[in-house]
Amino acid sequence: MRRPLIAGNWKMNGSAALVEAFGKVFADAKLPADVDMVVIPPFPYLDAARHAFSNTPLRLGAQTLNPLHSGAHTGEVSGRMLKEFDVAYALVGHSERRQLYRETDEQVFERLMAALEVGMSPILCVGETLEERDAGHTMDVVLRQVGHVMARLEAAQRCEVIIAYEPVWAIGTGRTATPEQAQDVMAGIRAYQASFDTSLAEQLRLLYGGSMNANNAAELLAQPDIDGGLVGGASLKTDDFYAICQSA
Numbered sequence: 290m291r292r293p294l295i296a297g298n299w300k301m302n303g304s305a306a307l308v309e310a311f312g313k314v315f316a317d318a319k320l321p322a323d324v325d326m327v328v329i330p331p332f333p334y335l336d337a338a339r340h341a342f343s344n345t346p347l348r349l350g351a352q353t354l355n356p357l358h359s360g361a362h363t364g365e366v367s368g369r370m371l372k373e374f375d376v377a378y379a380l381v382g383h384s385e386r387r388q389l390y391r392e393t394d395e396q397v398f399e400r401l402m403a404a405l406e407v408g409m410s411p412i413l414c415v416g417e418t419l420e421e422r423d424a425g426h427t428m429d430v431v432l433r434q435v436g437h438v439m440a441r442l443e444a445a446q447r448c449e450v451i452i453a454y455e456p457v458w459a460i461g462t463g464r465t466a467t468p469e470q471a472q473d474v475m476a477g478i479r480a481y482q483a484s485f486d487t488s489l490a491e492q493l494r495l496l497y498g499g500s501m502n503a504n505n506a507a508e509l510l511a512q513p514d515i516d517g518g519l520v521g522g523a524s525l526k527t528d529d530f531y532a533i534c535q536s537a
């Protein structure tokens with residue numbers, strides 16, 4: 290039985306007031322005990338969130354991390370630093386990082402290794418563009434992104450990785466993949482994982498991301514290979530994120 294996980298990626302949004310609001314709502318909430326819930330705010334809010342969420346089930350994630358521990362890398366943040374703030378998860382390979390900051394599959398691999406090295410669970414984001422889907426290349430693209438990382442990990446490391454399938458055309462567009470489209474890709478990722486080890490494939494947690502909201506979450510999360518969600522826009526509203534966590 291895979292434990293559901295709902296993660297909210299605030300991107301470059303939010304405020305100290307929003308951190309406080311999440312702390313209040315989630316302290317009162319009657320949330321399912323068997324669901325992992327993660328908020329991924331911008332770096333400056335991590336310390337405040339650590340305190341504000343201390344009486345809630347919310348855990349913290351980072352939106353990215355540098356592969357190195359320290360050094361002359363102005364503007365970068367390392368996994369070791371994030372660990373000091375109880376950050377338990379790290380996104381790697383989000384499509385905005387791949388597209389806007391030109392992160393390559395190799396750089397994604399290095400960041401994922403850095404997360405593993407400090408004991409954080411990496412959430413590897415993969416997904417095709419609309420052009421790639423229309424050209425019939427969805428599975429090739431997704432399995433290339435997954436394979437570049439997974440094929441180089443040892444079995445123990447592979448268990449720690451969470452994969453978020455996020456079709457690029459569904460991110461921030463209000464256009465959600467249908468549950469069937471999402472399920473098809475998830476099943477393909479799990480089958481790929483099974484080519485290494487069938488029991489690890491059964492344990493692999495797969496998240497859907499792309500305009501998930503309080504109205505469509507239940508149907509997506511009901512798919513057999515979807516174990517949770519990576520939520521962008523809807524994670525900025527306490528009530529919406531709460532409702533998505535409830536439906537997991």
Ligand code: PEP
Pocket residue numbers: 298300455459460461462463498499500501519520521522523
């Ligand atoms: C995301 O940023 O990972 C995401 C899925 O965004 P949205 O939910 O806004 O589409």
